[in-house]
Amino acid sequence: MTAAPADLLIESPATSDGAALWRIAKESKTLDLNSSYSYLLWCRDFAGTSVVARGADGEPVGFVTGYLRPGRPRTLLVWQVAVDAAHRGCGIAARLLDGLAGRLVAERGITELETTITPGNTASERLFTSFAERHGARVSREVLFPADLFPGGSHDPEVLYRIGPLTESTAL
Template identity: 80%
Template sequence: MTAAQADLLIDRPAVTDGAALWRIAKDSGTLDLNSSYSYLLWCRDFAGTSAVARDGDGEPVGFVTGYVRPERPHTLLVWQVAVDAAYRGRGIAAALLDGLTERIGAERGITSVETTITPDNAASERLFTSYASRHGASVSRAVLFDADLFPDGPHEPEVLFRIGPLTPHPAHH
């Protein structure tokens, strides 16, 4: 953990964090914003496969939401990653991903991570390719959802990034 992250706690989300996660997603300017209800449900039903970064007052300043794929129980699908504008550039998204996969790797034996990224999202591409290199994993890419599958107007295709196999962090050997 870097000095920039030292004042932050990586934690499981609680239902009371749902509104903050919705606001951070809304303010991101890049994420597809889901209903506020969905963030409340996520914080209830998928807290075990998600993480929040909290400031010194315990308020969420970043999050990663994910779930274990039912057909691939050793694969974490990362749904959304966002960090509050005031906290960007400190490596918080990377710390969230590392903390989450370390926690659920230990609990559930996760060996791979999947996420989807639109071709215009260079920041997410950097986040996940650097995650893969930190964890000694390869990255494969394939279009998962073509643009014409989205019913609600123009949408970039969603490219599936598969990262794995994950190797244990050297500190935990």
Template identity: 70%
Template sequence: MATQTEPLIETPGIQDGAAVWRIARDSRVLDLNSPYSYLLWFRDFARTSAVARGERGTPVGFVTGYLRPDRPGTLVVWQVAVDGAHRGRGLAGAMLDHLAARQAARGVRYLETTVTPGNTASDRLFTVFARRHGAALERQVLFDAGLFPDGHDPEVLYRVGPLS
């Protein structure tokens, strides 16, 4: 099994849904989806997602993603989170690198995600990811705040690629 400094990063399974939901909830940053949605996600989109496992094999981080139906060469990263006890070690970047390498073998050359203004951790994560992969990074508002019914901040689309 992996050590705390070297977590095992692999494809998630439905058995990881509850733990990932707790990581998302405890992040206090992510929009929390229902526990059911994480189970469905890992049933239907496991190949385009990743989980990092700690010493005991339990999830300590995750990335959820899917391939855009109208652009199958583009991986959309939905959520990235790391358990509080494992932050600051580069785990989020390692999970993104792992997932990008897995998807490159399937012809994926672009990564998209959305980041709310003021989320400096996510901005830094994807900016550094683009630099590390020698890729361009384009930003533009995808969903203006007025589209949300609950006062949500706008979501800015980050498009990274082509990945090398």
């Protein structure tokens, strides 16, 4: 893996980033693509629990979208992680995830991270299990949404990864 560029800027997204996030998600060819409108809303309403990586030109090259679960406000649910194809393999997704989790441990006192991954998505499995290892956290897995809950019958099950506890050392 090549190291992420030193001049990479990681910060909360702005609504003006919505179109770029939609494009990166669309071009990933692995994520469930939401409407372009939803990415604009996400950048407005969930900017505090999401991050974007900007290249030297200031344009987004990757992102993590997330939210605090309403019934479990110390749990960050990571919705999507994507990196532009030209920037993959440099550790950007891991830097984004570490930065977001660290900030939310410090600012909001989160103690747990959740995400869902479809079976066979080895890149996401590696990203989240290595995150847990770096932070000394446990990982539990269970099917959250079986395939038969999705309309059309063409969606794989979504496996819930629950990672925690996250501690102050995550914020360093």
